[in-house]
Amino acid sequence: MKKDGGFSPQCPVPDSAAWRGEIQAAHGGGGRAMHRLIEKIFIPAFDNPHLRAGLDGAIVDAAGVRIAFSTDSYVVKPLFFPGGDIGSLAVNGTVNDLAMCGARPLHLSAGFILEEGFPLDVLELAAQSMARAARAAKVGVVTGDTKVVEKGRGDGLYINTAGIGIIEHDLEISPGSVRPGDAVILNGDIGRHGIAVMAMREGLKFDPPIESDCAPLADAVSALIRSGIRVRCLRDLTRGGLATALCEIAGGSGLEFRLEESAIPVSDGVRGACEILGLDPLYVANEGRFIAVVPAEEAERALLVLQAESAGAGSAVIGTAGEGGPRVTVRNGMGTSRVADMLSGEQLPRIC
Amino acid sequence: MKKDGGFSPQCPVPDSAAWRGEIQAAHGGGGRAMHRLIEKIFIPAFDNPHLRAGLDGAIVDAAGVRIAFSTDSYVVKPLFFPGGDIGSLAVNGTVNDLAMCGARPLHLSAGFILEEGFPLDVLELAAQSMARAARAAKVGVVTGDTKVVEKGRGDGLYINTAGIGIIEHDLEISPGSVRPGDAVILNGDIGRHGIAVMAMREGLKFDPPIESDCAPLADAVSALIRSGIRVRCLRDLTRGGLATALCEIAGGSGLEFRLEESAIPVSDGVRGACEILGLDPLYVANEGRFIAVVPAEEAERALLVLQAESAGAGSAVIGTAGEGGPRVTVRNGMGTSRVADMLSGEQLPRIC
Numbered sequence: 001m002k003k004d005g006g007f008s009p010q011c012p013v014p015d016s017a018a019w020r021g022e023i024q025a026a027h028g029g030g031g032r033a034m035h036r037l038i039e040k041i042f043i044p045a046f047d048n049p050h051l052r053a054g055l056d057g058a059i060v061d062a063a064g065v066r067i068a069f070s071t072d073s074y075v076v077k078p079l080f081f082p083g084g085d086i087g088s089l090a091v092n093g094t095v096n097d098l099a100m101c102g103a104r105p106l107h108l109s110a111g112f113i114l115e116e117g118f119p120l121d122v123l124e125l126a127a128q129s130m131a132r133a134a135r136a137a138k139v140g141v142v143t144g145d146t147k148v149v150e151k152g153r154g155d156g157l158y159i160n161t162a163g164i165g166i167i168e169h170d171l172e173i174s175p176g177s178v179r180p181g182d183a184v185i186l187n188g189d190i191g192r193h194g195i196a197v198m199a200m201r202e203g204l205k206f207d208p209p210i211e212s213d214c215a216p217l218a219d220a221v222s223a224l225i226r227s228g229i230r231v232r233c234l235r236d237l238t239r240g241g242l243a244t245a246l247c248e249i250a251g252g253s254g255l256e257f258r259l260e261e262s263a264i265p266v267s268d269g270v271r272g273a274c275e276i277l278g279l280d281p282l283y284v285a286n287e288g289r290f291i292a293v294v295p296a297e298e299a300e301r302a303l304l305v306l307q308a309e310s311a312g313a314g315s316a317v318i319g320t321a322g323e324g325g326p327r328v329t330v331r332n333g334m335g336t337s338r339v340a341d342m343l344s345g346e347q348l349p350r351i352c
Numbered sequence: 353m354k355k356d357g358g359f360s361p362q363c364p365v366p367d368s369a370a371w372r373g374e375i376q377a378a379h380g381g382g383g384r385a386m387h388r389l390i391e392k393i394f395i396p397a398f399d400n401p402h403l404r405a406g407l408d409g410a411i412v413d414a415a416g417v418r419i420a421f422s423t424d425s426y427v428v429k430p431l432f433f434p435g436g437d438i439g440s441l442a443v444n445g446t447v448n449d450l451a452m453c454g455a456r457p458l459h460l461s462a463g464f465i466l467e468e469g470f471p472l473d474v475l476e477l478a479a480q481s482m483a484r485a486a487r488a489a490k491v492g493v494v495t496g497d498t499k500v501v502e503k504g505r506g507d508g509l510y511i512n513t514a515g516i517g518i519i520e521h522d523l524e525i526s527p528g529s530v531r532p533g534d535a536v537i538l539n540g541d542i543g544r545h546g547i548a549v550m551a552m553r554e555g556l557k558f559d560p561p562i563e564s565d566c567a568p569l570a571d572a573v574s575a576l577i578r579s580g581i582r583v584r585c586l587r588d589l590t591r592g593g594l595a596t597a598l599c600e601i602a603g604g605s606g607l608e609f610r611l612e613e614s615a616i617p618v619s620d621g622v623r624g625a626c627e628i629l630g631l632d633p634l635y636v637a638n639e640g641r642f643i644a645v646v647p648a649e650e651a652e653r654a655l656l657v658l659q660a661e662s663a664g665a666g667s668a669v670i671g672t673a674g675e676g677g678p679r680v681t682v683r684n685g686m687g688t689s690r691v692a693d694m695l696s697g698e699q700l701p702r703i704c
Contacts, residue, residue, distance in 0.1 A: 023470040028500025041472070042496060045479040046462075046486070050494035058494035060459050062518050063417045071461035071514055072497045107412050109423035110398075111512045113465070118375040120393070127397040134398070142402035142410035144394060145424045145512075148380025149702065153507040160463045160497075162423055162514030166414050350501065 028350075030239025030285075031343030054175055054252045056100035056235065059167060066167035068103030070094055073160040077350040079126065081200040083192070083211030084287070086159055087129030089352055092216050092287060093238065094163040095137040099218040100234040100290060102173040102225065103165030105137060110144040110161050115154030126157060137216035139163065165218075169225050175252025177232040182321040183299035184257060185292045187220060187306055188213065188314035189265035190242050194284035194348050195273045210269045215288030220309040227305045229298050236290040238352055243282040243340040245291060246328045256325035259340075261332045263318045282330070283343050285351040293321060380702075382591025382637075383695030406527055406604045408452035408587065411519060418519035420455030422446055425512040429702040431478065433552040435544070435563030436639070438511055439481030441704060444568050444639060445590065446515040447489040451570040452586040452642060454525040454577065455517030457489060462496040462513050467506030478509060489568035491515065517570075521577050527604025529584040534673040535651035536609060537644045539572060539658055540565065540666030541617035542594050546636035546700050547625045562621045567640030572661040579657045581650050588642040590704055592695040595634040597643060598680045599694040608677035611692075613684045615670045634682070635695050637703040645673060 026033035043051055050058035057070025074090040084092075091108065098105040110130065114123065134141050141161075171177075196212040199205070217236060224231055233253070235245045242264070246257045266274075266281045274281050288311060294302045299317055306312030328340040378385035395403055402410035409422025426442040436444075443460065450457040462482065466475065486493050493513075523529075548564040551557070569588060576583055585605070587597045594616070598609045618626075618633045626633050640663060646654045651669050658664030680692040 021472055023466045023468055023472065023475070023500055025468055025500055025502070027466065028498060034498060037472075037498065041476045041479050042462075042498075045476070045483040046493040046496070048492045048494060050459075050492060051496075058459065058461075060494060060516075062414065062419055062458060062516070065415045065417045067414055067419070067516065069459060069461060069514075069516060070495050071463045071512070073463040073465050073499045073512060075465060075499045075501050106414060107402075107410065107421060109410075109421060109514045110394075111423045111425040111463075111514075113425050113427060113510055114375045114379065116375055116377055120373055120375065120389075123375070124393045124397070127393050131397040140400045140402060141398040142400060142412060143422050144398070144403075146380060146386060146389065146394075147425045147427045147510075147702075148375055148377055149427050149507060149510075150377070152504055155501060155505040158465055158499075158501075158510070160423070160425060160512035160514075162421075162461045162463075162512075164412075164414070164419065164421060164516060350499075 025349045026346040029343060029346040031244055031345065056097040059101055068098045068101035068165040068167055070097035071160065071162035072097065073158060074352060075158050075350050076197060076352050077155065078200055079157060081212060082196045082209050084214035085126060085129050086157060087126040088133040088214055089287060090159040090161045091130050091133035091137060092214050093352060094161040095139060096217045096236045098163050098165035099221040100236050102169065102171055102234065103167045104222060105139045105163055105165040105218050107142045108134060108139050108161045108163045110141050110159060112146045113154055113158040114146060114148045115156050116148060116151045118156045123157065137218060171231055173231055173234055175233050175249045178249065178253040178255055178293050178321050180255060180322050181296050182232055182293045183296050183317050184319040185294060185299065185302055185306065185315055186264065186318045187290055187312045189267045190237065190286055190289055191266060191270040191274065191281040191284035193287040194351055195270050197351055198348055206269055206273060208269065210273060213286055213288035215311050217288065217290050217311050220306055220311040223305050223309050224292060224302055229294055229302045231292055231294055233293040234290055237286040239285050240343040241283040241285060243328060244343045247342040250326040250328050254326050255321045257319055257321055257328045259319035259330045261330050263316055265314055265316055282340055283347055285348060287352065377701045378698040381695060381698040383596055383697065408449040411453055420450045420453035420517040420519060422449035423512065423514035424449065425510060426704060427510050427702050428549060428704050429507065430552055431509060433564060434548045434561050436566035437478060437481050438509060439478040440485040440566055441639060442511040442513045443482050443485035443489055444566050445704060446513040447491060448569045448588045450515050450517035451573040452588050454521065454523055454586065455519045456574060457491045457515055457517040457570050459494045460486060460491050460513050460515045462493050462511060464498045465506055465510040466498060466500045467508050468500060468503045470508045475509065489570060523583055525583055525586055527585050527601045530601065530605040530607055530645050530673050532607060532674050533648050534584055534645045535648050535669050536671040537646060537651065537654055537658065537667055538616065538670045539642055539664045541619045542589065542638055542641055543618060543622040543626065543633040543636035545639040546703055547622050549703050550700055558621055558625060560621065562625060565638055565640035567663050569640065569642050569663050572658055572663040575657050575661050576644060576654055581646055581654045583644055583646055585645040586642060589638040591637050593635040593637060595680060595692040596695045602678040602680050606678050607673045609671055609673055609680045611671035611682045613682050615668055617666050617668055634692055635699055637700060639704065
């Protein structure tokens with residue numbers, strides 16, 4: 001099951017009497033509150049081994065063929081932002097979840113929830129953007145649904161996509177496959193999606209403008225696997241950012257992930273924006289970034305393979321897995337380490 | 353692609369300068385406006401053979417295995433109604449779309465769009481209802497997603513489900529397979545879902561109460577196929593009702609469908625409610641009803657097979673396919689026939 005708002009029960013979620021009550025923004029933020037919601041309501045109701053696997057999607061068998069299956073709803077606000085829009089996001093987000101299962105994405109479904117009064121020409125732009133993103137990711141939008149809700153019961157346009165992909169290798173890609181000593185590779189600079197959307201929403205201008213990193217990741221993953229790299233675990237960094245994604249893998253593997261702060265690529269623009277806004281780039285959302293955990297002895301080769309891919313040009317080894325977990329620690333330039341927890345509360349509502 | 357709010361381009365959709373503008377309730381009603389929207393925006397953007405096949409879902413190939421893939425979003429209002437709720441609907445609706453492709457449903461995804469302030473205990477009830485319906489339909493909810501939107505940007509709870517199923521036969525189940533002379537079988541009385549939801553919403557009381565027909569249909573379809581019936585076409589009757597579903601098949605097959613009004617089962621309760629509300633039962637939504645088009649010489653056997661299934665106890669032959677289409681005609685007790693068009697406008701908003 002998937003982490004990004006998905007049903008992954010990976011991280012230990014502290015119980016609390018306060019979980020009962022009402023839905024709050026934080027329940028959709030990708031952090032602790034959301035994990036608690038999933039642990040308390042969805043996991044017990046739908047209990048099955050696929051849910052408990054803690055992946056970005058489910059890997060199911062269909063007549064002997066291994067199929068990856070994943071879904072996400074997209075409620076990003078605003079609908080269009082520098083570097084992307086709800087349409088490209090709805091394709092890349094789900095394609096990337098399939099890629100993180102180690103699958104080659106094949107097909108998407110699309111469900112549209114439209115609010116009365118939403119302009120048809122804007123809907124057309126969003127659909128065309130989806131179609132372009134689908135072509136770029138080599139998937140088809142093969143089935144769909146449209147629903148309309150009254151004014152004040154939606155926000156113009158929400159899109160759900162689900163996707164299926166095929167698994168064409170024998171690797172067991174999951175947090176449980178990570179071993180002490182493994183290297184953690186990140187495919188580029190972090191935080192651009194979150195900052196681009198927030199800047200647009202708040203009317204902030206950066207010079208040069210910060211564009212979302214929204215991009216399909218399946219080719220980069222496929223290149224790793226085709227090269228024979230024994231990929232242990234993959235996870236894309238969406239809501240909750242790099243720190244939350246690694247916390248989930250730490251929870252699933254029982255290991256400590258030790259990051260070198262200086263090795264984590266952050267653009268000057270994102271760094272500056274985070275300083276102004278009081279955000280930690282480790283927790284800002286991405287839509288075209290992922291971590292690949294690989295055996296240490298294959299890290300250099302994996303890096304070369306990724307750097308040859310358009311979605312991996314900025315790849316870097318940012319840390320290692322070790323005994324002592326489950327937790328994530330970040331060592332700064334002075335050589336002191338801090339623990340990075342899962343995002344708590346809501347950082348950027350409706351970021352995807 | 354699917355008809356129920358889906359992207360089926362089956363029926364000829366008249367062009368109109370008026371299609372541009374804004375989303376209106378009718379765009380989600382399952383009738384002409386929705387088909388026009390799909391024809392004008394989604395089909396051109398996502399153009400591919402799966403979309404043009406005009407099924408309730410797409411049938412795709414995965415390493416030689418035929419997989420059915422379908423999706424629906426559920427925005428029913430109210431969330432709980434006699435005979436069902438948004439949870440059971442979200443499972444049965446998608447399971448039935450897979451069944452209408454001739455597939456055995458395997459797995460569902462679930463995407464939740466939650467409005468701030470929605471009570472967690474109601475969410476839990478809905479999730480538990482989904483889980484019960486999934487067990488009854490022999491599918492697992494194997495992957496999911498949760499998103500939260502601000503108060504006034506949703507309506508408590510919207511659910512999207514997508515589903516995958518496996519096709520275990522060689523039949524070509526589609527409107528294009530229907531032949532003149534084929535028999536049309538309906539699996540029970542129509543209109544209960546639409547009336548049950550509307551009664552709940554409007555505070556109308558019927559004695560005895562009218563309960564939704566919401567039910568999984570895969571076992572009934574599977575029984576037909578296992579019995580060797582050469583099923584030509586299947587379609588479940590949801591938004592737009594029996595008439596709209598048959599109009600879609602008429603459009604896809606180019607044939608006329610001639611119904612005998614007296615053969616169409618309608619309960620006294622639904623008949624009375626329709627009279628009071630000024631509705632035509634042929635257009636009222638169902639969530640556990642489907643039509644199976646079968647060769648005339650196999651109709652009697654198909655009927656016996658269906659009647660032995662819990663979802664088919666009330667099955668009846670209600671008409672035949674013939675030359676002269678594409679259109680749907682209904683012959684009344686006096687022997688005169690009228691043409692039944694696709695639903696135009698919006699009959700019952702947010703019925704599913």
